[in-house]
Amino acid sequence: MPAPANRQEFAALVNAARMRHHLSIRAVARIADVPAATAQGWLNGKHFPTPALRGN
Numbered sequence: 001m002p003a004p005a006n007r008q009e010f011a012a013l014v015n016a017a018r019m020r021h022h023l024s025i026r027a028v029a030r031i032a033d034v035p036a037a038t039a040q041g042w043l044n045g046k047h048f049p050t051p052a053l054r055g056n
Helices: 007-020 025-032 036-043
Strands: none
Touching: 007 025, 007 036, 025 036
């Protein structure tokens, strides 16, 4: 799958995966090892994960 082109596309992909797996935002944050507010920012399309976190 190609990388998302923008923040909104990234947010939609992550949120769809979250919903498909019945995960809360806090669960996504635990999986990615980031604060819940950071995961929420990703899901809101406010920002991308930093390059260091993209593997998570």
